[in-house]
Amino acid sequence: MSLEPTSSLAGLDNRMRTIFREIVESYLETGEPVGSRTLSQAGRLSLSPASIRNTMSDLAQLGLLTAPHSSAGRLPTHSGLRLFVDGLLQIGELSANERRAIEGQVGASGRPVKDLLGEASAMLSGLAGGAGLVMTPKQEAPLRHIEFVSISPVETLAVLVFADGHVENRLMTTPDGLPPASLVEAGNYLSTRLKGRTLGEARRAIEEEMAAHQTQLDEAAQSLVTRGLADWGGPEGEQSLIIRGQAKLLENVQAAEDLERIRLLFDDIERKRELIALMDKARDADGVRLFIGAENPLFSLSGSSVIVAPYMNSEQEIVGALGVIGPTRLNYARVIPLVDYTARVVGKILDGGR
Secondary structure, eight states, X not given: OOOXXXXXXXGOOHHHHHHHHHHHHHHHHHOSOXXXXXXXXXXXXXXXXXXXXXHHHHHHHTTSEEOOTTOSSBEEOHHHXXXXXXXXXXXXXXXXXXXXXXXXXXXXXXXXXXXXXXXXXXXXXXXXXSEEEEEOOOOOSOEXXXXXXXXXTTEEEEEEEXXXXXEEEEEEEOOXXXXXXXXXXXXXXXXXXXXXXXXXXXXXXXXXXXXXXXXOOOHHHHHHHHHHHHHSOSSTTOOOXXXXXXXXXXTTOOSHHHXXXXXXXXXXXXXXHHHHHHHXXXXXXXXXXXXXXXXXXXXXTTOEEEEEEEEEOTTOOEEEEEEEEEETTOOHHHHHHHHHHHHHHHHHHHTTTO
């Protein structure tokens, strides 16, 4: 996977590119401003501190570097990070072991979709060092069949078969005193009313029927159906955002201003509806999308980055998105392929492994 360089690189000579790369790579590693003397003493540049300082001034005039406070050191601006990521970043491939680890952690079979997506979000957080984000898919496929299977005296498994072929298992608490015959009765009742309808459509029809006392179900079966309708999501087409690993954002906080940025980022994360709208933009992308700081109004104060990719079904239709949110000094070279591969694994699992 590669990112196309931008035309802005054409305005940088070799010296400017080299110094710019050194500053950005140092910032991504340490989060600290970089001074001309530090670059000169590192020994990778055969230039005096004065020559380096003049080039850093030129880069600042181009809007690629900034000097925080009165520090003599420089940091990349959001525009500078964008230029680096698009034109200078070397993005590697995940190793075979890393791919197997992702597949093994996310791909355990038999779990409800929400649990699987929660695991993907937690895994992204652990591997990327930010908070993991997963936008759940809109469930719009009509159902074909449903049945209930007794797992234990207190647990029942609902097996939902959708018209597009995918199957979801939902674990439910068994109503007290539910006889085996009521499982069959509830399954037949729901299969008749759900067939050819989405969950949202069927839920409304069944709730109206129950409100009018027109069902022929016994009390135990009706209790099971009611619990199922309550457990199987919100309004039709609603998407939710699963966030894991926010505590990761507090690691490596070195100064009061860093802590303030993280506090503002937590405020951003709480605005889930806006985050969902941001992640929904992944539907317009062919692969990974990256939003750096002020590029999106949501992060204008916290100065954060979001790396997001869509996940698709077997028809290559986008059904959701996942990614990582964190400070602008995320390890982009690692996180970009990590998000990309995880999105592909999740899409394949949700589509039944096809």
